[in-house]
Amino acid sequence: MAFDSIFPLGEPxxxxxxxxxxQSYLAPLASLGMTISNVTFEPGCRNNWHRHNAxxxxxxxxxxxAGSGWFQAEGREAVSLEPGTVVEIPxxxxxxxxxxxxxxxAHVAIAVPGENASNEWLEPVDDAYYNRLTPTPGx
Numbered sequence: 001m002a003f004d005s006i007f008p009l010g011e012p013x014x015x016x017x018x019x020x021x022x023q024s025y026l027a028p029l030a031s032l033g034m035t036i037s038n039v040t041f042e043p044g045c046r047n048n049w050h051r052h053n054a055x056x057x058x059x060x061x062x063x064x065x066a067g068s069g070w071f072q073a074e075g076r077e078a079v080s081l082e083p084g085t086v087v088e089i090p091x092x093x094x095x096x097x098x099x100x101x102x103x104x105x106a107h108v109a110i111a112v113p114g115e116n117a118s119n120e121w122l123e124p125v126d127d128a129y130y131n132r133l134t135p136t137p138g139x
Contacts, residue, residue, distance in 0.1 A: 046098025
């Protein structure tokens, strides 16, 4: 694998495999008051649409650290994620993220503390739609 990341690859993300298309890896980095993990996606891997729900606070922050990926919020165009990209996802926003078809991708995922915080996993990202996304940086 020709993929450099400053954080460890981690173990296969088997606990959440049912919510991903393709193989992902999870490396917990910290848990003092919040969960912070490095998530690595093989080329073409992405998670299902989902929400981070909370009655107050909550949400997620993504810090792209290696490779090239996608983030999309419901009703918006997909956004290219490159190392250094930061995405703030408020609680309740339906979204997905993952690798581009031709690239490995890694991001640090920070679960923002909130009251009654939970993840709501939804439908997979449609293959036909995903395969139409172009790898143009900055999209």
